[in-house]
Amino acid sequence: MSSPKQALAHPASSAEAAPGTPPGAAGGARGRGAPADADSWRGRFYRWDTKAAPYAFVAPFFVLFGAFSLIPLLYTAWYSLHNVQLSSLDHQTWAGLDNYRNLLSSDFFWNALKNTFSIGLISTVPQLLAALGLAHLLNYKLRGSTMWRVVMLTPYATSVAAATLVFTLLYSWDGGMVNWVLHFFGVEPVNWRESDWGSQFAVSSIVIWRWTGYNALIYLAAMQAIPADLYESAAIDGANRWQQFRHVTVPQLRPTILFTVVVSTIGATQLFGEPLLFGGVSGSKGGSEHQYQTLGLYMYDQGWIIGNLGKASAIAWSMFLLLLIIAAVNLLLTRRLRKSQ
């Protein structure tokens, strides 16, 4: 932790030193014969440069953020208060809160919310637990440790489309590999795409497969920053490996765990690609009974398949509000955690 801090501190301190008259920089300029009072154009430019450059560096992000996030966000809010059809974008009629009222009374919306929550839960919890375990194993001295770490990251590097396509084949009802294996244990073939829990489990498994390695590497990085003397003193006190993991590793990782929980929760709320592609043709319905239609899918179905952009925008804003609530809850939890420490 100490080295990046130093690296950060270094340019900052020298930048602070620059605008004032003192040492090397100004001296060098004087040496070249130019009258180097602060009013010279070069000095003024220099002062302006040091002040403006940081803004110039961060500006691209904010320009892009404005163009691709803020304006669409506000525009979506505007749309959500109107009746807008995809086929007649220029004929908008004011609808007030109708779209939102419509959502609150729609079974499909509540169903999508419920699915988002349940799929999020059964994909995030096992995924983070498995990642923690894997990271712990990777933290031991291993032969070929770099290889193991790279292998962990491969699923994350695979495209959603490719991964989902393979999983769809594995889970196919007739002749899929999963049912073939189950058959040896005497289990009846499961219709993974149409059954209620089966489809949610299948979608979750794709998410788990893709993100476990990614989270494991984050945990691993945090684990390696835990001072070795903590383990040594724990060992002297007679703690075994498991006790060390529970009483040293996990508490030390608390901020990291919280970070991954927040990121995974946001990811789960926005889950879209996996269920869409898993559904194949007409995937935006999320199964014939909408059994795995997430909020993201419902929004896509309303907006781009049915063409009701006003309602789709209302869904988008509901999702946004939901994320704000999640963020607020997380903030509260973090504060609590800090106080308890």
Added chain:
Amino acid sequence: MRTSIRRSHRLMALAAVAALTTGLLAGCANDSDDGSSDNSGGDGSGKGEITLTIGTFGVFGYKQAGLYDEYTKLHPDISIKENVTTRTDVYWPKVLTRLQAGSGTDDIQAIEVGNITEAVQTQANKFVDLGKEVDKSQWLDWKLAQATTKDGRTIGLGTDIGPMAICYRKDLFKKAGLETDRDKLAAQWKGDWAKYVDLGKKYMKKAPSGTKFVDSASSVYNAALGGGATRYYDKDGNVVWDKSQGVQKAWNAAMTVATSDMSAKLKQFDKPWDQGFANGSFASVACPAWMMGYIEQKSGDAGKGNWDVAAAPTAANWGGSFVGVPTAGKHQKEAIALAKWLTAPEQQAKVFAKQASFPSTPSAYAGLKPAADTTAYFSNAPITQIFSDSAKTIPTQYFGIKDQPINSALTDVGILQVEQKGKSPEQGWNAAKNEIKDVLGQ
């Protein structure tokens, strides 16, 4: 010294950021070349002064039949680029937004039959009136009517249509003890899809192990619906889906399939469906002309000579497309000429010869010749004859603005629940009803 180095670093970083930003922006502006696009066509000579772009979905067969090359040879100053978006549900929203933005459209834009009413009723002023440019009598009346507005502007020229037949596996039918002669079979189910379904019950009694009679209940539904007098909307554009005779009959036939054991329960155009063709896991499929190329491709060599074609119970149409010229295009005159040429009877016949997509211009029917390998693949069935007969008696059907989402509610929700989740037909119907309410915003 140190400062100047630092400053030059900073400048370099600034330059890098600027380069990245412009790169990103350019990447966004240029999204017509996304992963699903296939930017080829033309003969690649690059001599063309004008590049016309044509936006399509799925396989249109123009490139496969060599039409772009041919056109470039006839008009050396023009080269053609095809932008393919494979999925219609991705293609159409993109076209709609671009039409309304007035930019980013291709010079020629293909329109699926399920979307043509929406285009006619809401986007007519965004398309060139092609009716003035062509001899309208070339097309089948109902095909022309579908792309014509109330005030007589024709915004799209018909490409193919989807006259219906039944494609069946002779070898499997024989093992199950059914008739294999195509004329006798056609006579057995003539007039009613229910008779075809009844034959399925007979098939299942002695079905070769691991095979079913049809691929899915939805395919029977779509085929039967395409022959009914009414679909989801009446002539005046009112939604009548739940009172429509055509829907009722098709639904009943599909329910017989879904509640019996005769369906392989596959979803059309899904990966497992493709595998079903390859493994020969179903014995027959309702087969509009454009599906023949698909069957040939997915069944592979194992199916060669085993497939045969018989006339469908009723004449019906399933699918087909149009090409329109958006007014926002840069090369309108050239685009009109190309659209006209591509949809002329001679060219439609060439596409049929390659791709078995059936022409919407009757004058082409006399000279139609399917490709030799297609004929051999389907046991030398007289496919030209079968499809022409069907095409001539297809009823005029009226489509509506939300035709596609309504259809998808009935097949992907209603029928699927009965077929794959064991729900009762009433439950399936009610589920579809709820879905359609949502679609129509009621």
